[in-house]
Amino acid sequence: MDKRILIIGAGPTGLGAGYRLQELGHTNWRIVEKNDHAGGLAASFTDNQGFTWDVGGHVIFSHYKRFDRMVDQALGSDYLEHLRESWIRILDTWIPYPFQNNLRYLPKEALYQCLVGLLEAGRSFAGTPANFREWILSIFGQGVADLFMFPYNQKVWTTPLDHMAKDWIAERVSVVDFERVLRNVILEQDDVSWGPNNMFRFPLRGGTGEIFRRTAERFKDHIDYQRAVAWIDADRKQIGFQGGGVLDYDALVSTMPLDILVSQIANKPEQVAEATEKLTANKGLVVGVGFARPDPSKKCWMYFPEDKSPCYRVTYFSNYSHNNVPDITRNFSLMGEISFPQDQAVDRDAAVERTVQGYVNTGLIREEDRDRIQSVYTIDIEYSYPVPTLQRDAALNVIQPWLEGRGIYSRGRFGAWKYEVANMDHSVVQGMEVVDRILIVKAECMV
Numbered sequence: 001m002d003k004r005i006l007i008i009g010a011g012p013t014g015l016g017a018g019y020r021l022q023e024l025g026h027t028n029w030r031i032v033e034k035n036d037h038a039g040g041l042a043a044s045f046t047d048n049q050g051f052t053w054d055v056g057g058h059v060i061f062s063h064y065k066r067f068d069r070m071v072d073q074a075l076g077s078d079y080l081e082h083l084r085e086s087w088i089r090i091l092d093t094w095i096p097y098p099f100q101n102n103l104r105y106l107p108k109e110a111l112y113q114c115l116v117g118l119l120e121a122g123r124s125f126a127g128t129p130a131n132f133r134e135w136i137l138s139i140f141g142q143g144v145a146d147l148f149m150f151p152y153n154q155k156v157w158t159t160p161l162d163h164m165a166k167d168w169i170a171e172r173v174s175v176v177d178f179e180r181v182l183r184n185v186i187l188e189q190d191d192v193s194w195g196p197n198n199m200f201r202f203p204l205r206g207g208t209g210e211i212f213r214r215t216a217e218r219f220k221d222h223i224d225y226q227r228a229v230a231w232i233d234a235d236r237k238q239i240g241f242q243g244g245g246v247l248d249y250d251a252l253v254s255t256m257p258l259d260i261l262v263s264q265i266a267n268k269p270e271q272v273a274e275a276t277e278k279l280t281a282n283k284g285l286v287v288g289v290g291f292a293r294p295d296p297s298k299k300c301w302m303y304f305p306e307d308k309s310p311c312y313r314v315t316y317f318s319n320y321s322h323n324n325v326p327d328i329t330r331n332f333s334l335m336g337e338i339s340f341p342q343d344q345a346v347d348r349d350a351a352v353e354r355t356v357q358g359y360v361n362t363g364l365i366r367e368e369d370r371d372r373i374q375s376v377y378t379i380d381i382e383y384s385y386p387v388p389t390l391q392r393d394a395a396l397n398v399i400q401p402w403l404e405g406r407g408i409y410s411r412g413r414f415g416a417w418k419y420e421v422a423n424m425d426h427s428v429v430q431g432m433e434v435v436d437r438i439l440i441v442k443a444e445c446m447v
C-alpha cells in the first residue's frame with residue numbers, strides 16, 4: 001500500500017524521517033512546519049551585526065553511521081574539527097571537564113573534601129539510590145555533590161533532584177574511577193578525554209543549523225513552512241491547521257512536544273490526559289553577546305554551577321567557527337544558556353544584564369568590555385530540557401502505546417520526551433527508524 005505519511009516538524013527528527021523516505025524512494029509524504037525555516041532547536045540565526053548564534057551551544061555527538069552519512073552529505077568538506085576544551089568554573093578557578101578527574105585544580109581544602117567524599121561514597125551509601133540526588137551522593141560523595149553536581153544540575157534542570165530518576169544517566173554523566181582520580185591528583189596529571197564528544201565537527205559557516213538547512217533543501221518540495229498544526233482527529237486520521245486547511249494521513253509522525261500533541265487530540269481517554277500532565281519540561285533563554293575585540297581563549301564551552309553567573313553553560317561560539325563573527329581579528333562571541341521552570345515569567349532585559357555581570361564575575365570579560373559589546377541577541381526556548389522525572393516512564397507507557405494504536409508516532413527530543421536520546425544524532429535517527437518501522441516493519445531501537 002502507498003501509505004500517506006505526514007510529519008509534523010522540520011527539526012532534526014522530521015528531517016531524518018524525510019531523508020530516509022527519500023532514500024527508500026517513497027513519494028507519498030509531507031512535512032508541515034510552523035516556522036519559516038528548518039532546523040527546530042538545532043537551527044541557527046545570524047543577527048543584524050553579522051554574529052551567528054545557535055539555540056544554545058550545539059556540539060555534534062555521533063553514535064550512528066546513518067547520522068554521519070546525512071551530515072557528510074549536507075556539509076561535504078564545509079566543516080571544522082575541534083578538540084573539546086570544556087571547563088568548569090568553581091571557587092574562582094578553571095577546572096578541566098570532567099570535574100572529578102581534575103580535582104587537583106581545586107583549592108586544597110575543597111580538594112580534600114572532594115576526595116574524602118569520593119572515598120566514603122561507596123562505603124557509606126547503603127542500598128540502591130532511589131533518585132538522581134541519591135545517585136549523585138552514592139557515586140560522587142558529599143564533596144563533589146555540594147561543589148558541583150548538586151548546584152549545576154539544579155541550575156540546568158530547575159527541578160528538585162530527588163524528583164528525578166537516575167536510569168537515564170548512562171553516558172550522559174561521567175562516573176568515577178577512584179584510583180584514576182587519586183593518580184591524577186598525586187601525579188598532577190590532566191585527564192580530559194572522557195566521553196563521546198572528545199572531538200567534534202562544526203559547520204564552517206551558518207552555525208549548526210546549516211546541516212539542517214542543507215538537508216531540508218534536498219526535499220524542499222515535500223516541506224510546507226508556516227503551517228502550524230492546530231488539531232488532530234485520530235479517528236478520521238486528519239490534521240487541521242491554524243488558519244484553516246486539512247490533510248489526511250495513514251501514518252502521522254509528530255515531533256512537536258508530546259503534551260501539546262495530546263492536547264490537540266479531541267477524543268482521548270482520561271488516563272492519557274492524566275499521564276500527559278505528569279510530563280515535565282523546563283524552558284530556556286539563550287543570551288548571545290558579540291564583542292568588538294578578539295579574545296585569545298581556546299576554550300569551547302564552560303559550566304557554571306555557582307550563582308556568580310545565571311548561566312549553567314557558556315560557549316565561546318567564535319571558537320567554533322571564525323564565520324560565527326563578522327571579523328575574527330576584531331570580534332569574539334559568548335553564548336550563555338539559562339534554564340527556567342516552565343511556569344516562570346522571564347524578564348529578558350534583566351537576564352541579559354545578569355548574564356553580562358556573570359561574565360564579569362567569572363573572569364570571562366573585564367568591566368570595561370561592557371563598552372565593547374557590539375551585539376546582544378536572545379532566543380527564547382519554550383521547551384528546552386525534557387526532565388527525566390520519577391513519573392516519566394510510567395506516563396510514557398500510557399501515552400505512547402495509545403497513540404501508536406492510532407497510527408501516531410511521537411518522536412524526537414520532546415516527541416519521545418526522553419533526555420537520554422534527545423540529542424541531534426538521536427533525533428535524526430529516531431526519524432529514520434520510525435520510517436523503517438512504518439514502511440518496512442522493522443523494529444526501532446531507541447523508543
Ligand SMILES: Cc1cc2nc3c(=O)[nH]c(=O)nc-3n(C[C@H](O)[C@H](O)[C@H](O)COP(=O)(O)OP(=O)(O)OC[C@H]3O[C@@H](n4cnc5c(N)ncnc54)[C@H](O)[C@@H]3O)c2cc1C
Binds near residue numbers: 010035039042059381
Ligand atoms: C539549549 C540546548 C542545547 C542543545 N545542545 C545540543 C548539543 O550540544 N548537541 C546535540 O546533539 N543536541 C543538542 N541539543 C538538542 C537538539 O537541539 C535536539 O536534539 C533536536 O533539535 C531535536 O530535534 P526534534 O526534531 O526532535 O525537535 P525540534 O528541534 O524541537 O523540532 C520540532 C519542530 O516541530 C515544529 N513544530 C512544533 N509544533 C508544531 C506545530 N503545531 N505545527 C507544525 N510544526 C510544529 C517546530 O517548529 C520545530 O521545527 C540541544 C538542545 C537545547 C535546547
